[in-house]
Every structure is written in structure tokens, then in C-alpha cells.
């Protein structure tokens with residue numbers, strides 16, 4: 280049975296079509312990621328599903344109900360972290376959990392919930408003094424208070440450092456194992472790949488691709504890539520000599536191979552360039568490559584492109600931006 | 604469907620936040636006391652009767668009688684000025700704000716029923732001057748009646764009913780109670796409601812079973828409690844330090860409940876219909892400041908020019924402060940009841956508007 284059904288959903292802000300006729304469904308027990316750059320329409324979509332925004336057109340069913348008209352009752356069955364979760368600055372996580380429990384009229388052990396999201400050490404710190412990661416975890420803790428059937432997590436790890444992000448993944452994976460249905464949005468390809476059963480890539484209000492990470496790779500991936508460390512001149516050289524699709528990012532020259540024979544010509548052009556190079560390797564085209572190709576590299580947060588390198592400092596930048 | 608538990612839970616979180624924020628506490632509890640101390644000290648200084656300089660060029664029977672009246676009452680005392688002096692020069696030299704001049708032929712003219720004037724010098728900027736003008740006026744009219752040999756039907760009781768205790772501080776305390784019942788919920792709610800809208804906290808709360816009315820109710824409860832606490836503190840401080848004479852009538856209670864209800868709702872309404880935190884603050888100030896000064900907070904409305912009095916009568920805070928004055932000073936419960944009714948009607952209207960315009964979620 281479907282937890283979420285969306286058919287031809289549209290939502291505009293004045294002239295701007297933020298969501299432009301998207302359709303998808305999420306089955307129970309599944310983790311579904313909406314992946315896209317800033318302004319793609321992810322939050323708008325998820326807020327329509329949460330009953331916070333009224334749609335202009337299309338059909339939406341969440342746990343069998345229309346979220347806009349049945350919102351008040353539906354919310355008792357949903358757990359939600361809104362984008363940029365905040366709470367009363369002078370409340371502690373423990374008080375926050377008790378507050379939510381009373382609002383929902385449920386009995387919970389606040390310490391148990393805080394432990395589940397790995398926040399027990401900060402249970403008595405005022406919200407305004409929590410770190411970004413701890414704040415997000417409190418958001419998750421509150422989303423869990425009412426033992427929801429369905430979780431909406433809007434960018435649960437944006438602004439967190441790599442360590443805190445992995446920490447959050449850990450928690451979300453734990454919830455997956457318990458069989459929660461989760462819909463999340465993210466800018467991070469790695470996150471979508473690691474966490475979700477299915478991914479929809481969204482841009483300019485439209486879903487461009489939809490499927491399991493593996494399906495997407497097979498369908499839209501080009502297969503293999505040949506990569507060497509080198510400079511931008513090398514990338515230009517290979518592109519000119521072979522006519523192949525070559526990308527360059529932070530000292531990494533990456534050649535897309537449509538055919539095994541192309542590997543030979545790529546390698547020989549690298550060799551003939553006379554430029555320094557090192558660390559030859561080949562790898563499978565990842566979701567990231569597809570994403571960059573499809574979305575056209577219009578993501579503001581460049582750090583999200585490269586998985587291992589550069590994530591740290593980039594993250595700091597993002598965080599500072601969000602804190603104004 | 605309102606749930607008592609949810610209101611209490613929300614109240615708890617709000618009160619914790621409130622009391623943990625030292626600045627907020629300062630403004631709601633300490634600031635009014637500072638105002639009492641300040642204004643009390645400024646105006647309570649001349650506590651006793653007002654000193655009036657008198658130059659009596661007459662010395663006859665009528666002027667002696669006049670001076671006796673002017674000296675033997677609770678509001679004024681007389682200091683005689685030697686006849687050789689230029690009286691207005693003297694007043695200037697002594698920085699005196701009030702003086703009375705009795706002309707040479709006063710008694711003769713009075714006895715022969717000719718019209719004659721005493722001159723009252725006064726300073727409109729001085730709060731004591733009206734007292735002197737009024738006292739002189741009433742003595743003169745008494746003398747006129749006697750001079751005309753009219754039989755007394757209505758006498759003036761020299762016992763001074765209660766007016767003896769009408770000191771500035773007596774008006775100041777109810778005024779400042781009104782002031783704090785206005786300012787702390789208004790400033791706070793205008794800010795909270797626009798801020799929560801901006802940070803999306805309202806949106807988050809809308810995802811819980813808490814309703815708008817429950818949320819607003821918990822704020823009202825808190826500001827009623829806070830209002831009562833500051834009521835007790837302020838009346839005690841006023842009585843202890845400045846000897847304010849105030850009656851603790853039951854009639855005060857409806858004001859302490861309806862007042863916060865009104866201003867919490869008004870603050871909410873302003874914050875909720877404003878587009879940004881900044882514009883909310885501007886609109887809030889535009890509403891709050893005139894009300895703060897023109898509603899009888901720092902001085903009785905009756906001392907203001909007529910057109911400003913008319914303005915005061917459309918300000919809700921006027922009814923709050925007038926009601927408190929009527930209940931605590933004059934024991935005029937009929938008027939207080941009228942004031943409370945006006946406030947109650949306004950409160951219901953503003954509360955309903957606030958709930959209607961207050962949006963958890965956008966479309």
C-alpha cells in the first residue's frame with residue numbers, strides 16, 4: 280500500500296512554477312529521497328504533502344488522506360522536520376520532548392527518545408546553545424514523539440559537518456531498520472545514495488529521473504569513467520585530442536567512456552600531452568555524475584559534488600550562510 | 604476541542620522562556636517600579652500644602668477673612684510679602700510659581716458692593732498652580748455669596764472629604780499599572796508573533812495538535828498572572844515609599860484580567876497582519892506610544908487640553924486606567940463597571956480578529 284501518492288502536482292508562487300506537474304508514490308516501509316539543487320521545489324513539494332501549503336492542481340494522498348483538508352488529524356500520524364528547524368531558544372531538548380508529548384497526548388520516556396537520536400548528552404542545554412547537528416537531532420526527536428507512521432525530513436543534514444552528517448545518517452538508518460516510512464529531501468547525492476531505497480531527482484519543479492539509485496545508474500549512467508590526477512590544461516588537451524566528454528574538478532580529470540576502446544585513446548592522449556599526471560583509475564559512473572550531467576552543474580553548494588574532498592570547508596561556508 | 608493540558612504545556616514552555624530571559628523580566632517587573640520611583644520622587648517632593656505668596660495692600664476686614672480662608676485649609680499656606688516690594692518682581696526673584704495680590708481698597712469696595720479683583724499669579728507649567736487658582740476661586744465665590752447676603756443652601760464642607768489624600772502618587776500608581784499591562788504584552792506579542800512567523804515556529808506548531816486559540820490562551824494566562832504580580836509589587840512600593848492611598852476593591856480584578864486579554868490579542872493582531880518583524884515593530888510602536896502617554900498614565904487625563912481628552916477617550920488604555928482610578932481612588936464602581944464593559948467589548952472584538960487573522964500556515 281502507498282504511504283504517499285502524488286499525481287500531476289502543481290504549485291506556483293505568482294508567476295513562478297515552483298512545482299510543475301510531478302508524480303510519484305512512496306510505499307510503506309520505504310525511504311524515498313527528493314534530490315535537487317536550491318530552488319528545485321523540494322520544500323514546496325514536501326510542504327504540500329505535510330498540509331502546510333495548498334496545491335494549485337493535481338492529486339495528493341498522504342496515508343490515504345488529503346493533507347490540506349485533513350491536516351489536523353493527519354499530523355498526529357506524521358513526524359516532520361521542517362527545513363531550518365527551530366525551537367524556543369530558552370528550552371532544553373528534554374523540555375521540548377515533554378512539551379510535544381503533552382501536545383500529542385502521548386506518554387513517552389524523554390530520555391529514551393533523546394538517546395535514540397544520540398542527544399542524551401545535550402538534554403539540558405538551551406536550544407539556542409545547541410550545535411547545528413544537535414538542533415537537527417532535536418528536530419528528529421520531536422518528529423518521533425508521536426510514534427509516526429510516516430516521517431518527512433526536509434534537508435536533515437544541511438549545514439552539518441561531515442562527522443555530524445554521518446552521525447545523523449546513523450540515526451536515520453536506525454529508523455529505517457525499525458521499518459519507518461521516510462521521505463527526505465537533500466542536496467547531497469551521497470546522502471540520497473546511502474540512505475534511500477528510491478530517489479527522485481528534481482530540478483526547476485520537475486522530476487527528471489525517478490528510481491532506485493542502481494536503476495538510475497544503469498539507465499542514465501554511461502558505464503565507466505577513467506580518472507587521473509592532473510591540471511585543467513590536461514583536461515583541455517584530452518578533450519581536444521579525443522573529442523570525449525571530459526570534466527575537471529579540483530585536480531581530478533575525469534573522462535566519460537562510452538566504449539572500452541575509448542579508454543585506450545584517452546590514456547594515450549594523456550601520455551602524449553607531456554603534462555604531469557598520476558593516480559590512474561577507472562570507476563563506475565555514480566549517481567553524482569548523472570546528477571551533475573542532468574542538472575547541469577547548477578548547484579550552488581559545490582562541496583556536495585565531490586564526496587570525499589572539499590566537503591569540510593564548503594560545509595562551513597554553508598553553515599555561516601544559514602546563520603546569516 | 605480546546606485541551607487544558609495543551610494550554611498548560613504551552614504555558615509552561617512559554618513561562619520558562621520568559622523567566623529565563625532576564626531582559627524581559629526586567630522590563631515587565633522592574634521597569635514599572637523604576638518609573639514609580641522616578642515620577643514619585645519628581646512630583647511627591649512638594650508633598651504638603653502649596654505655599655502662596657500674598658501681598659496684602661488692604662489690611663481691612665475682608666482681606667483678613669480672605670487670607671484666613673487661604674491659610675487655613677489643607678491645600679495652601681500663605682506667606683506674606685511686605686507692601687513696599689514690587690510684587691511681580693518679588694515673585695520672579697524668588698522663583699515663585701504662585702502669588703496673590705490684594706489691592707488697597709479691597710475691603711471698602713467689598714463692603715460697598717463694588718466690583719474688585721484680587722490678582723492671582725500662576726505658572727501654567729507648574730502642577731500646583733491649578734490648585735491655587737481653584738482655591739482662590741472658591742474662596743472668592745464664597746465671599747461673593749456672603750457679600751450678596753444670599754442664604755446658604757449649599758455649604759462647602761471644609762472637611763475636605765477625601766481630597767486630602769489625592770496626591771499625585773495616587774494617580775500615578777493606577778496609571779503605571781495600566782502602563783505595564785499595556786506595554787509588556789504588547790511589545791512581547793508583537794515581537795513573538797512576527798518573529799515566530801519569520802522563523803517558521805508557528806508552522807512547526809501547526810504540525811502538532813496545539814490550536815491557535817490554545818496558544819493565544821496560554822499567553823493571556825501568563826500576562827494576567829504577570830499583571831497581577833506587578834499590580835501587587837507596584838501598589839506595595841507606592842504605599843511603602845510614597846504613602847499612596849489606594850483601595851483594594853474587588854472591582855480591580857476584572858481589569859487585571861480583561862486588560863491583558865485585550866493587549867495580548869492586540870499585540871498578536873498587529874504582529875500577525877504585519878509582513879515583517881520590522882514593520883510589526885513600527886506599527887506596534889505607533890499604537891503603543893500615543894496610548895502610553897495620552898491615557899492618563901503619567902498625569903490625569905482631566906489636566907490635558909480638551910482635544911487631547913477627546914483623543915484619550917478613544918484609547919482603550921484610557922478605560923483601563925480610568926477604571927482603576929475609579930475603583931482604587933474614588934470608589935466609584937458605577938463608572939468602573941462602565942469602563943470594564945467598554946474594555947470587555949473591545950477585547951472580544953480584538954481577540955476574535957486576532958484568532959481569525961492569525962495564520963499557522965500559508966497557502
Ligand SMILES: Nc1ncnc2c1ncn2[C@@H]1O[C@H](COP(=O)(O)OP(=O)(O)OP(=O)(O)O)[C@@H](O)[C@H]1O
Pocket residue numbers: 292295297315316317318319320321322323324362466
Ligand atoms: N513563499 C514563497 N513565496 C514565493 N516564492 C517562493 C516561496 N517559497 C518558495 N518560493 C520559490 O519557489 C522555488 C522553490 O522553492 P523550494 O523552497 O521549494 O525549493 P527547494 O528545492 O526546497 O530549495 P532548497 O534546496 O534551497 O531548500 C524557489 O525558486 C523559491 O524561491
Ligand SMILES: [Mg+2]
Pocket residue numbers: 321322323362433434
Ligand atoms: Mg528546501
